[in-house]
Amino acid sequence: MNYLKNAWYCAGWSSDIGREPISKTFLEESIVMYRREDGTPVALSNRCPHRFAPLCEGKLKGDNIECPYHGLQYDANGTCILNPHGRGIIPKAAQLRSYPLVEREGTLWIWMGDAENIDEEQIVGTPFLVQKDQYASTTGYLKVKVNYQLFVDNLLDLTHAPYLHPDTLAGATEESMAPGKMTVEFVQGERDIQSNYFVRDMPATPQLAVFWENSAPGDFRALMHWHAPATLVLEVSLTETGKPKEEGVIVPVMHFMTPETATTSHYFFAIGHNRDIDDTEKTRVISEYAIRAFADEDEPMVEACQELMGGVLDLFALQPVLLETDVAAVKARRLLDEMILAEVNTPA
Incomplete structure (x- = not known):
C-alpha cells in the first residue's frame, strides 16, 4: 500500500x-525508539542489518544501542560504531536508517520520508x-484493526453520532438533525479539510x-479539522443559546491516526476541557465517555465495515453510495490520493 511519506x-x-528501547511499526516499517541521556528522543530502523535481530530487545550503552544477538553497537544517528568480533572491522553497510523524531507539547512526531x-x-x-491553567486533559492509545483512512472517514462525518454514540457523545436527535436545523460547512485548504x-x-x-x-438546550458546535495525512483536531462546545463559543463548555479532542499496516492502525487521542x-x-468521567465511544462503538463498527469490504482497501473501487454529508471524507481521500x-512521481 502506498502511504504519504513526506509528512508527520x-x-x-x-x-x-524513556531509556528503555521500545518498538512500533509505522507505515509497515519497524522502528525502535528511545531517549538519549540528555532526554532527546531517537528513532531508528529496528532491524540490525547483520542478522536482522530486533534492536528493541537490545541494551542502551550511553546513547548507543547494542544488538541483542551479536553485540554490534549503533549510535543515535544509526551508524555502527562497534563490532566486537574478529578485528573489529565495521562493514560500510552496517548502518541503520535514522528517522527525524520531534517532540512538541507532549506529543512525539516522526517523519517517515x-x-x-x-x-x-x-x-x-x-x-x-x-x-x-486553562484546560485539564488526558491522553490515550488504542491499537485498532482498521485501515487508517476508514477511521478518518468516520471522524470527518459526525452525523453517525446519534446512531452509534447515543449514550456517550451524541446529543442531537432526529428532529435537531432535520433539514434547516443542522448547519454543516466544509472548507478545503492546500493540505487540510x-x-x-x-x-x-x-x-x-x-x-x-x-x-x-442546567437541563436547557444550547448551541452545539463540532469543528473537525483534518490535516493530511491523518491528523484530526476536533473542538466540541456547548453554549447558552446565542452566546459566543468562548463562554461555553469547550472540549478539544485530538485524533492522531498513524498507519501500522494496510489493515491496522495506531490511534493516539487526547481529550481536554475548560470547565472545572x-x-x-469530572476529567475521568469525560475521558471514559470518549474511550467507550472510540473503543466500544467506533472501532467495532469500522472494523466490521472493513471486513465486509472483502479485503478491498480502495473505497471508491467498491462504488459506495455517497451522501451530502460525505463531502469532507471524499475530499480528504481525493486530496490525499x-x-x-x-x-511517488517526484524524481528521486
Whole structure:
C-alpha cells in the first residue's frame, strides 16, 4: 500500500518513551525508539542489518544501542560504531536508517520520508495539553484493526453520532438533525479539510452534560479539522443559546491516526476541557465517555465495515453510495490520493 511519506505522523505521547528501547511499526516499517541521556528522543530502523535481530530487545550503552544477538553497537544517528568480533572491522553497510523524531507539547512526531523535505511547520499543535491553567486533559492509545483512512472517514462525518454514540457523545436527535436545523460547512485548504457542524437548541451530550449546569438546550458546535495525512483536531462546545463559543463548555479532542499496516492502525487521542479543570473526577468521567465511544462503538463498527469490504482497501473501487454529508471524507481521500501520487512521481 502506498502511504504519504513526506509528512508527520504521531509516534506517541512524550511519556511513552524513556531509556528503555521500545518498538512500533509505522507505515509497515519497524522502528525502535528511545531517549538519549540528555532526554532527546531517537528513532531508528529496528532491524540490525547483520542478522536482522530486533534492536528493541537490545541494551542502551550511553546513547548507543547494542544488538541483542551479536553485540554490534549503533549510535543515535544509526551508524555502527562497534563490532566486537574478529578485528573489529565495521562493514560500510552496517548502518541503520535514522528517522527525524520531534517532540512538541507532549506529543512525539516522526517523519517517515526524505529528510531533505522536512517541514516542521506542518506539525499540528496540541496546546491544550500544556495549557494547564486553562484546560485539564488526558491522553490515550488504542491499537485498532482498521485501515487508517476508514477511521478518518468516520471522524470527518459526525452525523453517525446519534446512531452509534447515543449514550456517550451524541446529543442531537432526529428532529435537531432535520433539514434547516443542522448547519454543516466544509472548507478545503492546500493540505487540510474542515468539517464543521452547528446545531441550535440541542440538548447536552452525555459527555458535555458533566459540565452543563442546567437541563436547557444550547448551541452545539463540532469543528473537525483534518490535516493530511491523518491528523484530526476536533473542538466540541456547548453554549447558552446565542452566546459566543468562548463562554461555553469547550472540549478539544485530538485524533492522531498513524498507519501500522494496510489493515491496522495506531490511534493516539487526547481529550481536554475548560470547565472545572481541578475536578479530577469530572476529567475521568469525560475521558471514559470518549474511550467507550472510540473503543466500544467506533472501532467495532469500522472494523466490521472493513471486513465486509472483502479485503478491498480502495473505497471508491467498491462504488459506495455517497451522501451530502460525505463531502469532507471524499475530499480528504481525493486530496490525499493526489498528494501520494505527486510524491511517488517526484524524481528521486
